[in-house]
Amino acid sequence: MSSPVDVDLVLVGGGGAASLVLAALGRLNPSPVRVAIVDPVHKRGQDRTWAFWGSPGTELDPLLSASWNDVDVVTPAGRRVLSLAPMRYAMLRSAPLYELAGQAEKTLDAVRVTTEAGRVDDDGDRVVVTDPGGAPIVRGKWALDSRPRPPERPGRTNWLQHFRGWWLESDRPRFDPDRAVLMDFRTPQPARGVSFGYVLPVSDRFALVEYTEFSPARLSGPEYDAALHGYLDLLGLDLADFRVREVEDGVIPMTDGPFESRPSPRVVRLGTAGGATRPSTGFTFSAMARQADQIAREVAAGRPPVPDPPYPARHLWMDSVQLRALDRGLVDGVAFFERLFDRNPASLVLRFLDGTTSMAEDLRLMASTPLVPMTRAVF
Structure with a gap:
């Protein structure tokens, strides 16, 4: 048996969270720091799309497929055009990030160790990563583990953000590349939950059209396809006029169950496993990017690669209340989001969803929600 590789930092899992950490480390190139990646698959090519908002001018800007300064939020009552200044909404496809x-x-x-990781054992001085059979494969000072796992204990409310999207291409102009649809709530609403469609155009002939639900359970494949067909009808588009270039499916937890970000002193969990997924929306990317940048800076400064929590504790409490209110039917989901965007600047709402608002801004947002049903949800 060969001896385990000895390094400073082990990345267990090689998906989006690990790729962001590698990219951030590559920019700073801290030396001498030895890094290992343990994953049975070397991620390449296109397997997912991240949409997120933030300020322009970041290191990821050259990788973006598209970005928009204005977005639409559509309800049965009408269309609202939201200016995101000084922020923007952006799309990053996985292929350039993996590259x-x-x-x-x-x-x-x-x-790179192209083997499935088993245990991650921390003896207080070093971390040993084993293969599924228990044989040591990598030993390091620190381990960043981004493998998916459930919360430490079940939440009071356990929903999912689940979706299917079609990348549609046409031979003639069909989309407005300067305008993205952030949320279109004209879709039929589930008995428990919220549904919406959205459109992210890369050009006037190529766009991602997606159907998303926030609800307790996934749909079947034919049900997602039927929902997408219905949404195209709402947009006045005929699938026969397009080629479906790619199909994207996904499911992301929306739960107030706690995720254990530090299972031991020298092991840090990243991504959804480390709590980077926002419970009230399922959005994850911005928190992963923030943590990756902080980890790289800490490593470059010779400090432990331990990022700040992805969201303030008060935001997680607010998310728990919102999830409970939706789950118990105390608020109408479409009306809730419509009211939130109607009574607050779009940039404030989006910064809250990213977990970067102040206490005063949080109080302003709370005051714009239906107070009586939300108070019932608290109790």
């Missing part, structure tokens, strides 16, 4: 992470691997002279 950038691959370049960072070379810059860092990182070791």
Whole structure:
């Protein structure tokens, strides 16, 4: 049996969270820091799309497929055009991020172990990553584990953000590339939950059209397809006029169950496993990117690669209340989101969803929600 690889930092899992960490480390190139990646699959190509908002001018800007300064929120009552200034809404496809992470691997002279990881054992001085059979494969000072796992204990409310999207291409102009649809609530609403469609155009002939639900359970494949067909009808589009270039499916937890971000002193969990998914929306990318940048800065400064919590505790409490209110039918989901965007600047709502608002801003947002049913949800 060969001896385990000895490094400073082990990335267990090689998906989006690990790729962001690698990209951030590659920009700073802290030396001498030895890095290893343990994952049975070397991520390449296109397997997912992240949409997120934030300020322009970041290191990820050259990788973006598209960005928009204005977005639409549509309800049965009408269309609201939201100016996001000074922020913007952006789309990042996985292929350029994986490519950038691959370049960072070379810059860092990182070791890639294409084996499934088993246990991650922390003896207080070093971390040992084993294969599924228990044989040690990598030993490091720190481990960043981004493998999916359930919360530490079940939440009071356990929903899902689940979706299917079609990448549609046409031979003639069909989309407005300067305008994205953030949420279109004209879709038929589930008995428990909220549904909406959205449109992210890369050009006037190519766009991602997606159907999303916030609800307790997934749909079947034919049900997602039927929902997308129905949404195209609402948009006045005929699927026969398009080629479906790609199909994207996904499911993300929306739960107030706590995720254990530090299972031991030298192990840090990232991504959804570390609580980066916002319970009230299922959005994850911005928190992962913030944590990746902080980890890289800490490593470059010779400090432990331990990021701040992805969201303030008060935001997690507010999310728990919102989930409970939706789950118990105390508020109408469409009316809730419509009211939130109607009574607050779009940039404030989006910063709250990213977990970057102040206490005073949080109180303003809380005051714009239906207070009586939300108070019932608290109790």
